[in-house]
Amino acid sequence: MPTASTGWFETARFGMFVHFGLYSLAARHEWVRSRETMSQEAYDRYLDRFEPDLFDARELARAAREAGMRYAVLTAKHHDGFCLYDSALTSYTSQRAVGRDLVREFVEAMRAEGLRVGLYYSLLDWQHPDFTVDEHHPLRGTPAADEPRDMARYRTYLHGQVRELLTGYGPIDLLFFDFTYPGKGPEEWGAAELLSMVRAVQPDILVNDRLGIPGDYVTPEQYQPDRPLERDGAPVVWEACHTLNGSWGYDRDNHAYKDPALLVRMLVESVACGGNLLLNVGPTGRGALDPRARGTLEAIGAWLALHERSVRGAGPSGLQAPPHTLCTRAGRRLYLHLLAWPLSHLHLPGLAGRVRYAQLLHDGSEIRFHEVDGAEHEHVNMAPPGQPAGTLTLTLPVARPDVLLPVIELELTEEE
Incomplete structure (x- = not known):
């Protein structure tokens, strides 16, 4: 030991x-x-x-x-x-x-x-x-x-x-x-x-x-x-x-x-x-x-x-990372490292109601999001087709940031 x-x-x-x-x-x-x-x-x-x-x-x-x-x-x-x-x-x-x-x-x-x-x-x-x-x-x-x-x-x-x-x-x-x-x-x-x-x-x-x-x-x-x-x-x-x-x-x-x-x-x-x-x-x-x-x-x-x-x-996030991402965590901050840049939206099952704020880390620019609650009601916009209840959907810019590996910082509602 x-x-x-x-x-x-x-x-x-x-x-x-x-x-x-x-x-x-x-x-x-x-x-x-x-x-x-x-x-x-x-x-x-x-x-x-x-x-x-x-x-x-x-x-x-x-x-x-x-x-x-x-x-x-x-x-x-x-x-x-x-x-x-x-x-x-x-x-x-x-x-x-x-x-x-x-x-x-x-x-x-x-x-x-x-x-x-x-x-x-x-x-x-x-x-x-x-x-x-x-x-x-x-x-x-x-x-x-x-x-x-x-x-x-x-x-x-x-x-x-x-x-x-x-x-x-x-x-x-x-x-x-x-x-x-x-x-x-x-x-x-x-x-x-x-x-x-x-x-x-x-x-x-x-x-x-x-x-x-x-x-x-x-x-x-x-x-x-x-x-x-x-x-x-x-x-x-x-x-x-x-x-x-x-x-x-x-x-x-x-x-x-x-x-x-x-x-x-x-x-x-x-x-x-x-x-x-x-x-x-x-x-x-x-x-x-x-x-x-x-x-x-x-x-x-x-x-x-x-x-x-x-x-x-x-360190480890304790969460299942979405496809084509690596996930780390420090306290109430969750970090999604995007290995492939998606077109406009990134769906995060299980995170609805758990995120207070989202931003691209390299420049601190806000990322807007909407979510589907457990009753399958959408918030802000329509529910993303085919996504389960509890999904948080991020709306990303079309152009990939010019950094070696883009990172999204999610501020969670509470430390778990």
Whole structure:
């Protein structure tokens, strides 16, 4: 069961994931070393050339805030074992490579912009000599796979590094572990002991579910739930994590970017089902956001600037959403996100007598409506043909509003 409050997390609803590391120089996916079964020597050509001169955490924090995000998560260490912070337990760090603690820069910049701070830590480590070679390891199928390795020593290293992150940078709001799989599970990670230590050091931190034991929230990846998530019949806090183009790390030749309108829809889908969206950016090898990523964030931010209250602090409506809509709710405000723009009228069964006022959210323009009561009497105009008693009918403009996803705000007569 969760032991920390998830209130801020469920209010925020939208966060930024940042994948940056040596793989960003390869520019062909963060798993490049495993995919191409690179030796450590071959991979270290990126270490020799690592110079993140355009990594500006303050600019990244501003971009996140202006996009409407309210928390951000940085890859402090990914599967390749390279640390973006000054670890006393290894020399394989950005501090040793270029004299910069990028985690510290990130944490300070996010706090300065009023954002909650999260850190990602990979449970895997392909550089550590005691991390056993498995099906994901770059050295699979080589003589190194038969060398003796000691996971107990690696486990001590893992716990020590997590303690460094939680004691060296002040309060951390969220810890994103990654990941558990067959052959590498809670026993290998010392998951129960690790989570106990995390709770002792930072009692208010939220921890995800990827240690292989229950955490504070669950993390569907590259998958969009279409209903609230449950465990043993009880609702759980969740966050869908998604990429812009299918790659977490910078992937120069991958142009399969999701359209900003689709990403806005995914954000609203998450909120309508009681979840969050963690949207990833992968800075270039020099540390900058590429123009496509920056443009996408700006487009989402422009939509959220007008529609924030349909997402921030909102959640499931508890109502059956009409066809081609997504429905969220915050108190007495019901928000209909229109996936398809209807011709002139939108019929809402069951809402007659329950709505005090209706407007388009982006410009605050009134939407007129009429309704059919339980006795099938119409109010204002004729009853809509074929609609049941209790139907509320909105009269919409013919022209679709020029926003990524139009939203109608309904003020209910009472909070239910």
